[in-house]
Amino acid sequence: MIDAEVRSFVTGLGLPGLVDIHVHFMPESVLRKVWAYFDNARANYGVDWPIQYRFDEDERLRLLRSFGVVRFAPLAYPHKPGMAEWLNEWIREFAARVPDAVPTATLFPEPGVTGYVEKALDAGTRCVKAHVQIGGYDPRTSELDEAWGLIVEAGVPAVVHCGHGPLRGSFTGLGLFEQVLRRHPRLTLVLAHAGMPEYVEAFDLVRRYPNVYLDTTMVGVRFGAPLPADFVHGLAEFPDRVALGTDFPNIPYEYAHQLEVIAGWAEDPRLGPDFLKAVLHDTPARLLRLPDDADGR
Secondary structure (H helix, E strand, O other): OOHHHHHHHHHHOOOOOEEEEEEOOOOHHHHHHHHHHHHOHHHHOOOOOOOOOOOOHHHHHHHHHHOOEEEEEEOOOOOOOOOHHHHHHHHHHHHHHOOOEOOEEEOOOOOOHHHHHHHHHHOOOOEEEEEHHHHOOOOOOHHHHHHHHHHHHHOOOEEEEOOOOOOOOOOOOHHHHHHHHHHOOOOOEEEHHHHOOOHHHHHHHHHHOOOEEEEOOOOOOOOOOOOOOOHHHHHHHOOOOEEOOOOOOOOOOOHHHHHHHHHHHHOOOOOOHHHHHHHHHHHHHHHOOOOOOOOOO
16 A cells, blocks of 8 residues: 555545554654754664655655544653653644644653643643653652543543553653552553553553553554464454554654554454554544544545
8 A cells, every 4th residue: 555545445445544553743843853852863773774765844744644644643752851841832732723633742750740730621631642752751659640540530631651562661650650550540541552562561461451551653554563373352452442553753654564564463253344444433433532423524
Protein backbone atom coordinates (compact mmCIF):
# COMPACT_ATOMS: atom_id res chain seq x y z
CA MET A 1 0.00 0.00 0.00
CA ILE A 2 1.16 3.56 -0.73
CA ASP A 3 -0.16 6.85 0.58
CA ALA A 4 -2.18 7.51 -2.58
CA GLU A 5 -4.18 4.34 -1.87
CA VAL A 6 -5.02 5.03 1.77
CA ARG A 7 -8.27 6.92 1.28
CA SER A 8 -9.75 4.27 -1.01
CA PHE A 9 -8.62 1.59 1.47
CA VAL A 10 -10.49 3.37 4.28
CA THR A 11 -13.58 3.94 2.14
CA GLY A 12 -13.57 0.28 1.14
CA LEU A 13 -13.86 -0.67 4.80
CA GLY A 14 -17.04 1.39 5.09
CA LEU A 15 -15.45 3.75 7.62
CA PRO A 16 -16.13 7.49 7.79
CA GLY A 17 -12.37 7.96 8.16
CA LEU A 18 -9.38 7.29 10.39
CA VAL A 19 -8.98 8.40 14.00
CA ASP A 20 -5.29 8.60 14.93
CA ILE A 21 -4.53 8.79 18.65
CA HIS A 22 -0.78 9.34 18.27
CA VAL A 23 0.17 12.27 16.02
CA HIS A 24 2.66 15.03 16.81
CA PHE A 25 2.01 18.73 16.34
CA MET A 26 4.15 21.12 18.35
CA PRO A 27 5.37 24.71 18.35
CA GLU A 28 7.78 25.17 15.44
CA SER A 29 10.73 25.84 17.75
CA VAL A 30 10.16 22.51 19.51
CA LEU A 31 9.49 20.56 16.33
CA ARG A 32 12.74 21.82 14.77
CA LYS A 33 14.65 20.44 17.76
CA VAL A 34 12.84 17.11 17.49
CA TRP A 35 13.70 16.89 13.80
CA ALA A 36 17.32 17.82 14.54
CA TYR A 37 17.47 14.90 16.98
CA PHE A 38 16.21 12.52 14.32
CA ASP A 39 18.66 14.00 11.83
CA ASN A 40 21.36 12.73 14.18
CA ALA A 41 19.66 9.36 14.61
CA ARG A 42 22.72 7.41 13.47
CA ALA A 43 24.47 8.62 16.61
CA ASN A 44 21.38 8.63 18.84
CA TYR A 45 19.73 5.37 17.77
CA GLY A 46 22.27 3.58 15.62
CA VAL A 47 20.16 3.88 12.46
CA ASP A 48 19.31 6.62 10.00
CA TRP A 49 15.86 8.19 10.46
CA PRO A 50 14.83 10.30 7.48
CA ILE A 51 11.68 12.27 8.41
CA GLN A 52 9.05 11.37 5.80
CA TYR A 53 6.80 14.41 6.30
CA ARG A 54 9.14 17.35 6.93
CA PHE A 55 6.68 20.01 5.77
CA ASP A 56 5.09 23.12 7.16
CA GLU A 57 2.00 22.82 9.33
CA ASP A 58 -0.54 23.51 6.57
CA GLU A 59 0.93 20.81 4.35
CA ARG A 60 1.03 18.28 7.17
CA LEU A 61 -2.64 18.93 7.89
CA ARG A 62 -3.47 18.65 4.20
CA LEU A 63 -1.71 15.29 4.02
CA LEU A 64 -3.53 13.87 7.04
CA ARG A 65 -6.85 14.88 5.53
CA SER A 66 -5.86 13.39 2.18
CA PHE A 67 -5.32 10.06 3.94
CA GLY A 68 -8.86 10.25 5.32
CA VAL A 69 -7.90 11.13 8.90
CA VAL A 70 -11.01 12.80 10.32
CA ARG A 71 -9.78 13.32 13.89
CA PHE A 72 -6.40 13.05 15.55
CA ALA A 73 -4.77 13.64 18.93
CA PRO A 74 -1.92 16.17 18.56
CA LEU A 75 0.60 15.07 21.17
CA ALA A 76 3.40 17.18 22.60
CA TYR A 77 5.73 16.47 25.49
CA PRO A 78 8.31 18.34 27.58
CA HIS A 79 11.91 17.29 28.20
CA LYS A 80 12.50 19.67 31.10
CA PRO A 81 10.60 21.65 33.76
CA GLY A 82 8.75 24.78 32.70
CA MET A 83 7.63 23.48 29.30
CA ALA A 84 4.46 21.50 29.92
CA GLU A 85 2.07 24.33 30.79
CA TRP A 86 3.27 26.36 27.79
CA LEU A 87 2.81 23.32 25.52
CA ASN A 88 -0.70 22.81 26.89
CA GLU A 89 -1.60 26.39 26.04
CA TRP A 90 -0.19 26.01 22.53
CA ILE A 91 -2.11 22.77 21.95
CA ARG A 92 -5.33 24.33 23.23
CA GLU A 93 -4.94 27.17 20.71
CA PHE A 94 -4.00 24.71 17.96
CA ALA A 95 -7.09 22.56 18.60
CA ALA A 96 -9.29 25.66 18.64
CA ARG A 97 -8.20 26.60 15.09
CA VAL A 98 -7.89 23.06 13.68
CA PRO A 99 -11.27 21.30 13.90
CA ASP A 100 -9.75 17.87 13.17
CA ALA A 101 -7.55 18.11 16.29
CA VAL A 102 -8.73 16.82 19.66
CA PRO A 103 -7.54 18.95 22.62
CA THR A 104 -4.68 17.24 24.45
CA ALA A 105 -2.28 18.07 27.26
CA THR A 106 0.97 16.89 28.78
CA LEU A 107 2.70 16.96 32.17
CA PHE A 108 6.04 16.95 33.97
CA PRO A 109 6.90 16.40 37.64
CA GLU A 110 7.34 19.97 38.83
CA PRO A 111 5.70 22.50 41.14
CA GLY A 112 2.29 23.46 39.79
CA VAL A 113 1.73 20.30 37.74
CA THR A 114 -1.53 19.48 39.52
CA GLY A 115 -2.86 22.95 38.81
CA TYR A 116 -2.08 23.08 35.13
CA VAL A 117 -3.32 19.53 34.54
CA GLU A 118 -6.59 20.43 36.27
CA LYS A 119 -6.82 23.60 34.17
CA ALA A 120 -6.29 21.63 30.96
CA LEU A 121 -8.90 19.03 31.90
CA ASP A 122 -11.41 21.73 32.83
CA ALA A 123 -10.77 23.33 29.42
CA GLY A 124 -11.81 20.14 27.62
CA THR A 125 -8.65 18.09 27.22
CA ARG A 126 -9.56 14.62 25.92
CA CYS A 127 -6.14 12.98 26.04
CA VAL A 128 -2.92 13.42 28.03
CA LYS A 129 0.55 12.57 26.72
CA ALA A 130 3.38 11.44 29.01
CA HIS A 131 6.83 10.61 27.64
CA VAL A 132 8.76 8.97 30.45
CA GLN A 133 11.79 8.25 28.26
CA ILE A 134 12.32 11.73 26.79
CA GLY A 135 11.30 13.43 30.02
CA GLY A 136 13.68 11.25 32.02
CA TYR A 137 11.40 11.33 35.06
CA ASP A 138 9.98 8.78 37.46
CA PRO A 139 6.21 8.50 36.79
CA ARG A 140 5.74 7.14 40.32
CA THR A 141 6.90 10.36 41.98
CA SER A 142 4.55 11.85 44.55
CA GLU A 143 4.68 15.12 42.58
CA LEU A 144 2.59 13.45 39.85
CA ASP A 145 0.25 11.46 42.07
CA GLU A 146 -2.55 14.04 42.23
CA ALA A 147 -2.25 14.69 38.50
CA TRP A 148 -2.72 10.99 37.70
CA GLY A 149 -5.72 11.02 40.03
CA LEU A 150 -7.25 13.98 38.18
CA ILE A 151 -6.80 12.18 34.86
CA VAL A 152 -8.52 9.11 36.29
CA GLU A 153 -11.47 11.13 37.56
CA ALA A 154 -11.80 12.95 34.24
CA GLY A 155 -11.93 9.60 32.44
CA VAL A 156 -9.55 10.73 29.70
CA PRO A 157 -6.87 8.42 28.29
CA ALA A 158 -3.19 8.92 29.02
CA VAL A 159 -0.96 7.95 26.07
CA VAL A 160 2.25 7.00 27.85
CA HIS A 161 5.61 6.15 26.33
CA CYS A 162 7.06 4.04 29.11
CA GLY A 163 8.56 1.02 27.30
CA HIS A 164 12.29 0.58 26.80
CA GLY A 165 12.16 1.25 23.04
CA PRO A 166 13.89 2.74 21.18
CA LEU A 167 16.33 3.40 24.04
CA ARG A 168 16.21 2.27 27.65
CA GLY A 169 15.81 5.19 30.04
CA SER A 170 16.34 5.62 33.75
CA PHE A 171 12.61 5.13 34.45
CA THR A 172 11.37 3.14 31.46
CA GLY A 173 9.90 -0.34 31.71
CA LEU A 174 6.31 -1.53 31.95
CA GLY A 175 6.95 -3.11 35.32
CA LEU A 176 7.90 0.27 36.71
CA PHE A 177 4.84 2.02 35.26
CA GLU A 178 2.62 -0.73 36.62
CA GLN A 179 3.33 0.74 40.04
CA VAL A 180 1.40 3.83 38.88
CA LEU A 181 -1.43 1.54 37.81
CA ARG A 182 -1.48 -0.19 41.16
CA ARG A 183 -2.03 3.19 42.76
CA HIS A 184 -4.53 4.28 40.08
CA PRO A 185 -6.06 1.04 38.73
CA ARG A 186 -8.88 2.90 36.93
CA LEU A 187 -6.44 4.94 34.83
CA THR A 188 -7.25 4.68 31.13
CA LEU A 189 -3.73 3.96 29.91
CA VAL A 190 -2.79 3.73 26.24
CA LEU A 191 0.61 2.13 25.96
CA ALA A 192 2.38 4.02 23.20
CA HIS A 193 4.06 1.73 20.68
CA ALA A 194 2.26 -1.18 22.41
CA GLY A 195 4.96 -0.99 25.08
CA MET A 196 7.73 -1.72 22.57
CA PRO A 197 9.78 -3.87 22.92
CA GLU A 198 7.96 -5.34 25.95
CA TYR A 199 5.02 -6.67 23.95
CA VAL A 200 4.45 -9.72 26.16
CA GLU A 201 4.39 -7.55 29.28
CA ALA A 202 2.04 -5.11 27.53
CA PHE A 203 -0.53 -7.80 26.82
CA ASP A 204 -0.18 -8.92 30.44
CA LEU A 205 -1.15 -5.41 31.60
CA VAL A 206 -4.11 -5.39 29.18
CA ARG A 207 -5.15 -8.73 30.62
CA ARG A 208 -5.00 -7.57 34.24
CA TYR A 209 -6.23 -3.96 33.97
CA PRO A 210 -9.52 -3.39 32.10
CA ASN A 211 -8.64 0.19 31.12
CA VAL A 212 -5.27 -0.53 29.52
CA TYR A 213 -5.02 -0.24 25.73
CA LEU A 214 -2.26 -0.49 23.13
CA ASP A 215 -1.59 1.91 20.29
CA THR A 216 -0.10 0.70 17.02
CA THR A 217 2.56 3.39 16.64
CA MET A 218 5.55 1.89 14.80
CA VAL A 219 4.48 -1.63 15.79
CA GLY A 220 5.39 -4.24 13.21
CA VAL A 221 6.93 -1.74 10.78
CA ARG A 222 10.38 -2.20 9.32
CA PHE A 223 11.85 0.22 11.89
CA GLY A 224 10.15 -1.40 14.86
CA ALA A 225 11.25 -4.05 17.32
CA PRO A 226 10.56 -7.65 16.21
CA LEU A 227 7.14 -8.93 17.20
CA PRO A 228 6.78 -12.12 19.24
CA ALA A 229 5.45 -15.13 17.35
CA ASP A 230 2.15 -15.03 19.25
CA PHE A 231 1.52 -11.28 18.81
CA VAL A 232 -1.61 -11.78 16.71
CA HIS A 233 -2.93 -14.21 19.33
CA GLY A 234 -2.76 -11.34 21.84
CA LEU A 235 -4.62 -9.07 19.43
CA ALA A 236 -7.30 -11.71 19.00
CA GLU A 237 -7.71 -11.92 22.76
CA PHE A 238 -8.28 -8.15 23.05
CA PRO A 239 -9.37 -6.88 19.62
CA ASP A 240 -11.21 -3.87 21.09
CA ARG A 241 -8.23 -2.65 23.14
CA VAL A 242 -6.02 -1.59 20.24
CA ALA A 243 -6.06 1.93 18.76
CA LEU A 244 -4.48 3.43 15.68
CA GLY A 245 -1.36 5.48 16.33
CA THR A 246 1.26 6.44 13.75
CA ASP A 247 3.78 9.07 15.03
CA PHE A 248 3.04 11.22 11.96
CA PRO A 249 4.94 13.26 10.80
CA ASN A 250 8.13 11.99 12.46
CA ILE A 251 8.24 8.61 10.74
CA PRO A 252 10.88 7.30 8.32
CA TYR A 253 8.35 5.64 5.98
CA GLU A 254 4.97 6.37 4.42
CA TYR A 255 1.85 6.64 6.56
CA ALA A 256 0.40 3.82 4.49
CA HIS A 257 3.01 1.38 5.77
CA GLN A 258 1.50 1.35 9.28
CA LEU A 259 -1.97 0.70 7.85
CA GLU A 260 -0.59 -2.06 5.66
CA VAL A 261 0.88 -3.75 8.74
CA ILE A 262 -2.42 -3.53 10.63
CA ALA A 263 -4.29 -4.88 7.60
CA GLY A 264 -1.86 -7.79 7.58
CA TRP A 265 -2.77 -8.65 11.16
CA ALA A 266 -6.44 -8.54 10.22
CA GLU A 267 -5.89 -11.29 7.63
CA ASP A 268 -5.82 -13.72 10.53
CA PRO A 269 -9.28 -15.35 10.65
CA ARG A 270 -9.56 -14.55 14.35
CA LEU A 271 -9.55 -10.84 13.53
CA GLY A 272 -10.86 -9.77 10.12
CA PRO A 273 -12.68 -6.57 9.03
CA ASP A 274 -14.32 -5.93 12.41
CA PHE A 275 -10.87 -5.70 13.99
CA LEU A 276 -9.71 -3.27 11.32
CA LYS A 277 -12.72 -1.03 11.84
CA ALA A 278 -12.21 -1.06 15.59
CA VAL A 279 -8.50 -0.21 15.43
CA LEU A 280 -8.70 2.41 12.70
CA HIS A 281 -11.78 4.26 13.94
CA ASP A 282 -14.09 2.89 16.60
CA THR A 283 -11.68 2.28 19.50
CA PRO A 284 -9.71 5.55 19.23
CA ALA A 285 -12.98 7.44 18.69
CA ARG A 286 -14.36 5.90 21.88
CA LEU A 287 -11.20 6.67 23.84
CA LEU A 288 -11.27 10.29 22.69
CA ARG A 289 -15.03 10.52 23.39
CA LEU A 290 -15.93 11.53 19.89
CA PRO A 291 -19.66 11.81 19.17
CA ASP A 292 -21.28 9.07 17.15
CA ASP A 293 -21.72 10.96 13.91
CA ALA A 294 -20.48 10.16 10.45
CA ASP A 295 -17.03 11.70 10.56
CA GLY A 296 -16.19 11.12 14.21
CA ARG A 297 -16.57 14.75 15.23
